[in-house]
Amino acid sequence: MPEDAPPSAEESQPPVKKVKRLPRLSRGAVAFCLMLGLLAGIGTFTFGYGKGASYLSNDPQGCANCHVMQEYYDTWQHSSHHHVAVCNDCHLPHDFIGKYVTKADNGFFHSLAFTFGNYHDPIQIKPRNREITEHACLDCHKDFVHPLLPPETEGLNKQDLEMLSCVHCHADVGHVFRPMSSGARRESP
Incomplete structure:
Protein backbone atom coordinates (compact mmCIF):
# COMPACT_ATOMS: atom_id res chain seq x y z
CA MET A 1 0.00 0.00 0.00
CA PRO A 2 1.37 3.35 -0.89
CA GLU A 3 2.18 5.72 1.89
CA ASP A 4 0.03 8.54 0.48
CA ALA A 5 -3.16 6.55 0.40
CA PRO A 6 -6.02 8.07 2.30
CA PRO A 7 -6.98 6.29 5.52
CA SER A 8 -10.01 4.09 5.46
CA ALA A 9 -13.24 5.12 7.17
CA GLU A 10 -12.55 2.80 10.12
CA GLU A 11 -9.09 4.24 10.69
CA SER A 12 -10.32 7.87 10.58
CA GLN A 13 -12.83 7.32 13.43
CA PRO A 14 -11.52 8.01 16.97
CA PRO A 15 -11.52 4.94 19.21
CA VAL A 16 -14.74 4.44 21.15
CA LYS A 17 -14.26 4.62 24.92
CA LYS A 18 -16.29 2.29 27.04
CA VAL A 19 -18.21 4.17 29.72
CA LYS A 20 -18.18 2.55 33.12
CA ARG A 21 -21.64 2.46 34.59
CA LEU A 22 -22.23 2.61 38.28
CA PRO A 23 -24.12 -0.30 39.70
CA SER A 57 -18.07 23.50 77.50
CA ASN A 58 -17.45 24.14 81.18
CA ASP A 59 -19.59 27.31 81.16
CA PRO A 60 -22.58 27.11 83.57
CA GLN A 61 -24.55 29.40 81.23
CA GLY A 62 -24.73 26.42 78.86
CA CYS A 63 -26.80 24.54 81.43
CA ALA A 64 -29.30 27.40 81.45
CA ASN A 65 -29.95 27.18 77.68
CA CYS A 66 -33.07 25.25 78.54
CA HIS A 67 -35.60 27.41 80.41
CA VAL A 68 -36.28 24.55 82.81
CA MET A 69 -32.73 24.87 84.16
CA GLN A 70 -32.80 28.64 84.63
CA GLU A 71 -33.98 28.34 88.25
CA TYR A 72 -31.11 25.99 89.05
CA TYR A 73 -28.60 28.31 87.40
CA ASP A 74 -29.99 31.27 89.39
CA THR A 75 -29.84 29.38 92.70
CA TRP A 76 -26.27 28.25 91.98
CA GLN A 77 -25.29 31.92 91.58
CA HIS A 78 -26.44 32.54 95.17
CA SER A 79 -24.84 29.41 96.59
CA SER A 80 -21.70 29.05 98.67
CA HIS A 81 -20.05 27.14 95.80
CA HIS A 82 -20.60 29.77 93.11
CA HIS A 83 -17.01 31.01 93.23
CA VAL A 84 -15.33 27.61 93.53
CA ALA A 85 -17.34 25.14 91.42
CA VAL A 86 -19.33 25.05 88.21
CA CYS A 87 -22.02 22.56 87.16
CA ASN A 88 -19.51 20.07 85.73
CA ASP A 89 -17.48 20.03 88.94
CA CYS A 90 -20.40 18.67 90.97
CA HIS A 91 -22.56 16.85 88.44
CA LEU A 92 -19.99 14.97 86.34
CA PRO A 93 -17.26 12.46 87.13
CA HIS A 94 -13.79 13.99 87.19
CA ASP A 95 -12.24 11.46 84.79
CA PHE A 96 -12.26 12.30 81.05
CA ILE A 97 -14.19 9.28 79.75
CA GLY A 98 -16.72 9.24 82.60
CA LYS A 99 -17.33 12.95 82.16
CA TYR A 100 -18.26 12.70 78.49
CA VAL A 101 -20.18 9.43 78.83
CA THR A 102 -22.28 11.04 81.57
CA LYS A 103 -22.68 14.26 79.52
CA ALA A 104 -23.92 12.22 76.55
CA ASP A 105 -26.25 10.11 78.67
CA ASN A 106 -27.69 13.05 80.60
CA GLY A 107 -27.84 15.24 77.49
CA PHE A 108 -29.86 12.67 75.57
CA PHE A 109 -32.34 12.00 78.37
CA HIS A 110 -32.59 15.67 79.38
CA SER A 111 -33.33 16.76 75.82
CA LEU A 112 -35.87 13.98 75.46
CA ALA A 113 -37.61 14.85 78.74
CA PHE A 114 -37.53 18.63 78.18
CA THR A 115 -38.72 18.35 74.56
CA PHE A 116 -41.73 16.25 75.51
CA GLY A 117 -42.31 17.87 78.92
CA ASN A 118 -41.89 14.51 80.64
CA TYR A 119 -40.03 15.49 83.83
CA HIS A 120 -40.77 16.14 87.49
CA ASP A 121 -41.13 19.72 88.65
CA PRO A 122 -38.99 20.45 90.58
CA ILE A 123 -36.42 18.35 88.79
CA GLN A 124 -35.30 15.32 90.78
CA ILE A 125 -31.78 13.97 90.62
CA LYS A 126 -31.47 10.31 89.59
CA PRO A 127 -29.72 7.95 92.02
CA ARG A 128 -26.77 7.48 89.64
CA ASN A 129 -26.29 11.25 89.33
CA ARG A 130 -26.68 11.67 93.09
CA GLU A 131 -23.81 9.20 93.50
CA ILE A 132 -21.68 11.23 91.06
CA THR A 133 -22.41 14.38 93.07
CA GLU A 134 -21.56 12.55 96.28
CA HIS A 135 -18.20 11.48 94.84
CA ALA A 136 -17.53 15.08 93.77
CA CYS A 137 -18.14 16.28 97.35
CA LEU A 138 -15.80 13.64 98.73
CA ASP A 139 -13.15 14.41 96.12
CA CYS A 140 -13.08 18.17 96.74
CA HIS A 141 -13.38 17.94 100.54
CA LYS A 142 -11.31 14.75 101.03
CA ASP A 143 -8.90 16.30 103.54
CA PHE A 144 -11.78 17.16 105.83
CA VAL A 145 -14.32 14.36 105.35
CA HIS A 146 -12.26 11.21 104.82
CA PRO A 147 -11.30 10.96 108.52
CA LEU A 148 -15.04 11.13 109.32
CA LEU A 149 -16.05 8.27 107.03
CA PRO A 150 -16.13 4.63 108.16
CA PRO A 151 -13.40 2.44 106.66
CA GLU A 152 -15.99 0.15 105.06
CA THR A 153 -19.58 0.81 104.03
CA GLU A 154 -20.48 -2.72 102.89
CA GLY A 155 -22.17 -3.79 106.14
CA LEU A 156 -24.20 -0.60 106.57
CA ASN A 157 -27.92 -0.54 105.88
CA LYS A 158 -29.55 1.91 103.47
CA GLN A 159 -30.55 4.39 106.19
CA ASP A 160 -27.02 4.55 107.62
CA LEU A 161 -25.55 4.99 104.14
CA GLU A 162 -27.94 7.86 103.49
CA MET A 163 -26.86 9.53 106.73
CA LEU A 164 -23.26 9.38 105.45
CA SER A 165 -24.29 11.12 102.23
CA CYS A 166 -23.09 14.73 101.94
CA VAL A 167 -26.13 15.76 99.92
CA HIS A 168 -28.45 14.28 102.55
CA CYS A 169 -27.61 17.06 105.00
CA HIS A 170 -26.16 19.65 102.62
CA ALA A 171 -28.73 19.56 99.81
CA ASP A 172 -28.78 23.31 99.33
CA VAL A 173 -25.01 23.88 99.15
CA GLY A 174 -24.91 24.02 95.35
CA HIS A 175 -28.40 25.41 94.85
CA VAL A 176 -29.89 27.68 97.51
CA PHE A 177 -33.65 27.14 97.55
CA ARG A 178 -36.13 29.05 99.65
CA PRO A 179 -39.52 27.38 100.19
CA MET A 180 -42.43 29.77 99.57
CA SER A 181 -45.28 27.92 101.22
CA SER A 182 -46.45 24.35 101.52
CA GLY A 183 -47.29 22.93 98.10
CA ALA A 184 -45.68 25.87 96.32
CA ARG A 185 -42.78 25.55 93.98
CA ARG A 186 -39.30 26.19 95.37
CA GLU A 187 -37.70 29.45 94.32
CA SER A 188 -34.31 30.99 94.58
CA PRO A 189 -33.74 33.99 96.86
Whole structure:
Protein backbone atom coordinates (compact mmCIF):
# COMPACT_ATOMS: atom_id res chain seq x y z
CA MET A 1 0.00 0.00 0.00
CA PRO A 2 1.37 3.35 -0.89
CA GLU A 3 2.18 5.72 1.89
CA ASP A 4 0.03 8.54 0.48
CA ALA A 5 -3.16 6.55 0.40
CA PRO A 6 -6.02 8.07 2.30
CA PRO A 7 -6.98 6.29 5.52
CA SER A 8 -10.01 4.09 5.46
CA ALA A 9 -13.24 5.12 7.17
CA GLU A 10 -12.55 2.80 10.12
CA GLU A 11 -9.09 4.24 10.69
CA SER A 12 -10.32 7.87 10.58
CA GLN A 13 -12.83 7.32 13.43
CA PRO A 14 -11.52 8.01 16.97
CA PRO A 15 -11.52 4.94 19.21
CA VAL A 16 -14.74 4.44 21.15
CA LYS A 17 -14.26 4.62 24.92
CA LYS A 18 -16.29 2.29 27.04
CA VAL A 19 -18.21 4.17 29.72
CA LYS A 20 -18.18 2.55 33.12
CA ARG A 21 -21.64 2.46 34.59
CA LEU A 22 -22.23 2.61 38.28
CA PRO A 23 -24.12 -0.30 39.70
CA ARG A 24 -27.80 0.39 40.20
CA LEU A 25 -28.88 0.83 43.78
CA SER A 26 -31.87 -1.04 45.05
CA ARG A 27 -34.87 0.87 46.34
CA GLY A 28 -34.02 -0.25 49.86
CA ALA A 29 -30.51 1.20 49.60
CA VAL A 30 -31.88 4.50 48.26
CA ALA A 31 -34.50 4.63 51.04
CA PHE A 32 -31.81 3.87 53.64
CA CYS A 33 -29.56 6.66 52.31
CA LEU A 34 -32.47 9.13 52.29
CA MET A 35 -33.45 8.21 55.87
CA LEU A 36 -29.84 8.48 57.00
CA GLY A 37 -29.54 11.90 55.37
CA LEU A 38 -32.84 13.04 56.90
CA LEU A 39 -31.76 11.84 60.34
CA ALA A 40 -28.37 13.56 60.01
CA GLY A 41 -30.09 16.77 58.87
CA ILE A 42 -32.60 16.78 61.73
CA GLY A 43 -29.85 15.92 64.22
CA THR A 44 -27.62 18.73 62.94
CA PHE A 45 -30.50 21.22 63.04
CA THR A 46 -31.51 20.16 66.56
CA PHE A 47 -27.91 20.31 67.81
CA GLY A 48 -27.55 23.83 66.39
CA TYR A 49 -30.97 25.08 67.50
CA GLY A 50 -30.49 23.65 71.00
CA LYS A 51 -27.00 25.18 71.26
CA GLY A 52 -25.56 21.69 71.73
CA ALA A 53 -21.94 22.81 71.51
CA SER A 54 -22.40 24.92 74.64
CA TYR A 55 -23.10 21.76 76.65
CA LEU A 56 -19.63 20.50 75.78
CA SER A 57 -18.07 23.50 77.50
CA ASN A 58 -17.45 24.14 81.18
CA ASP A 59 -19.59 27.31 81.16
CA PRO A 60 -22.58 27.11 83.57
CA GLN A 61 -24.55 29.40 81.23
CA GLY A 62 -24.73 26.42 78.86
CA CYS A 63 -26.80 24.54 81.43
CA ALA A 64 -29.30 27.40 81.45
CA ASN A 65 -29.95 27.18 77.68
CA CYS A 66 -33.07 25.25 78.54
CA HIS A 67 -35.60 27.41 80.41
CA VAL A 68 -36.28 24.55 82.81
CA MET A 69 -32.73 24.87 84.16
CA GLN A 70 -32.80 28.64 84.63
CA GLU A 71 -33.98 28.34 88.25
CA TYR A 72 -31.11 25.99 89.05
CA TYR A 73 -28.60 28.31 87.40
CA ASP A 74 -29.99 31.27 89.39
CA THR A 75 -29.84 29.38 92.70
CA TRP A 76 -26.27 28.25 91.98
CA GLN A 77 -25.29 31.92 91.58
CA HIS A 78 -26.44 32.54 95.17
CA SER A 79 -24.84 29.41 96.59
CA SER A 80 -21.70 29.05 98.67
CA HIS A 81 -20.05 27.14 95.80
CA HIS A 82 -20.60 29.77 93.11
CA HIS A 83 -17.01 31.01 93.23
CA VAL A 84 -15.33 27.61 93.53
CA ALA A 85 -17.34 25.14 91.42
CA VAL A 86 -19.33 25.05 88.21
CA CYS A 87 -22.02 22.56 87.16
CA ASN A 88 -19.51 20.07 85.73
CA ASP A 89 -17.48 20.03 88.94
CA CYS A 90 -20.40 18.67 90.97
CA HIS A 91 -22.56 16.85 88.44
CA LEU A 92 -19.99 14.97 86.34
CA PRO A 93 -17.26 12.46 87.13
CA HIS A 94 -13.79 13.99 87.19
CA ASP A 95 -12.24 11.46 84.79
CA PHE A 96 -12.26 12.30 81.05
CA ILE A 97 -14.19 9.28 79.75
CA GLY A 98 -16.72 9.24 82.60
CA LYS A 99 -17.33 12.95 82.16
CA TYR A 100 -18.26 12.70 78.49
CA VAL A 101 -20.18 9.43 78.83
CA THR A 102 -22.28 11.04 81.57
CA LYS A 103 -22.68 14.26 79.52
CA ALA A 104 -23.92 12.22 76.55
CA ASP A 105 -26.25 10.11 78.67
CA ASN A 106 -27.69 13.05 80.60
CA GLY A 107 -27.84 15.24 77.49
CA PHE A 108 -29.86 12.67 75.57
CA PHE A 109 -32.34 12.00 78.37
CA HIS A 110 -32.59 15.67 79.38
CA SER A 111 -33.33 16.76 75.82
CA LEU A 112 -35.87 13.98 75.46
CA ALA A 113 -37.61 14.85 78.74
CA PHE A 114 -37.53 18.63 78.18
CA THR A 115 -38.72 18.35 74.56
CA PHE A 116 -41.73 16.25 75.51
CA GLY A 117 -42.31 17.87 78.92
CA ASN A 118 -41.89 14.51 80.64
CA TYR A 119 -40.03 15.49 83.83
CA HIS A 120 -40.77 16.14 87.49
CA ASP A 121 -41.13 19.72 88.65
CA PRO A 122 -38.99 20.45 90.58
CA ILE A 123 -36.42 18.35 88.79
CA GLN A 124 -35.30 15.32 90.78
CA ILE A 125 -31.78 13.97 90.62
CA LYS A 126 -31.47 10.31 89.59
CA PRO A 127 -29.72 7.95 92.02
CA ARG A 128 -26.77 7.48 89.64
CA ASN A 129 -26.29 11.25 89.33
CA ARG A 130 -26.68 11.67 93.09
CA GLU A 131 -23.81 9.20 93.50
CA ILE A 132 -21.68 11.23 91.06
CA THR A 133 -22.41 14.38 93.07
CA GLU A 134 -21.56 12.55 96.28
CA HIS A 135 -18.20 11.48 94.84
CA ALA A 136 -17.53 15.08 93.77
CA CYS A 137 -18.14 16.28 97.35
CA LEU A 138 -15.80 13.64 98.73
CA ASP A 139 -13.15 14.41 96.12
CA CYS A 140 -13.08 18.17 96.74
CA HIS A 141 -13.38 17.94 100.54
CA LYS A 142 -11.31 14.75 101.03
CA ASP A 143 -8.90 16.30 103.54
CA PHE A 144 -11.78 17.16 105.83
CA VAL A 145 -14.32 14.36 105.35
CA HIS A 146 -12.26 11.21 104.82
CA PRO A 147 -11.30 10.96 108.52
CA LEU A 148 -15.04 11.13 109.32
CA LEU A 149 -16.05 8.27 107.03
CA PRO A 150 -16.13 4.63 108.16
CA PRO A 151 -13.40 2.44 106.66
CA GLU A 152 -15.99 0.15 105.06
CA THR A 153 -19.58 0.81 104.03
CA GLU A 154 -20.48 -2.72 102.89
CA GLY A 155 -22.17 -3.79 106.14
CA LEU A 156 -24.20 -0.60 106.57
CA ASN A 157 -27.92 -0.54 105.88
CA LYS A 158 -29.55 1.91 103.47
CA GLN A 159 -30.55 4.39 106.19
CA ASP A 160 -27.02 4.55 107.62
CA LEU A 161 -25.55 4.99 104.14
CA GLU A 162 -27.94 7.86 103.49
CA MET A 163 -26.86 9.53 106.73
CA LEU A 164 -23.26 9.38 105.45
CA SER A 165 -24.29 11.12 102.23
CA CYS A 166 -23.09 14.73 101.94
CA VAL A 167 -26.13 15.76 99.92
CA HIS A 168 -28.45 14.28 102.55
CA CYS A 169 -27.61 17.06 105.00
CA HIS A 170 -26.16 19.65 102.62
CA ALA A 171 -28.73 19.56 99.81
CA ASP A 172 -28.78 23.31 99.33
CA VAL A 173 -25.01 23.88 99.15
CA GLY A 174 -24.91 24.02 95.35
CA HIS A 175 -28.40 25.41 94.85
CA VAL A 176 -29.89 27.68 97.51
CA PHE A 177 -33.65 27.14 97.55
CA ARG A 178 -36.13 29.05 99.65
CA PRO A 179 -39.52 27.38 100.19
CA MET A 180 -42.43 29.77 99.57
CA SER A 181 -45.28 27.92 101.22
CA SER A 182 -46.45 24.35 101.52
CA GLY A 183 -47.29 22.93 98.10
CA ALA A 184 -45.68 25.87 96.32
CA ARG A 185 -42.78 25.55 93.98
CA ARG A 186 -39.30 26.19 95.37
CA GLU A 187 -37.70 29.45 94.32
CA SER A 188 -34.31 30.99 94.58
CA PRO A 189 -33.74 33.99 96.86
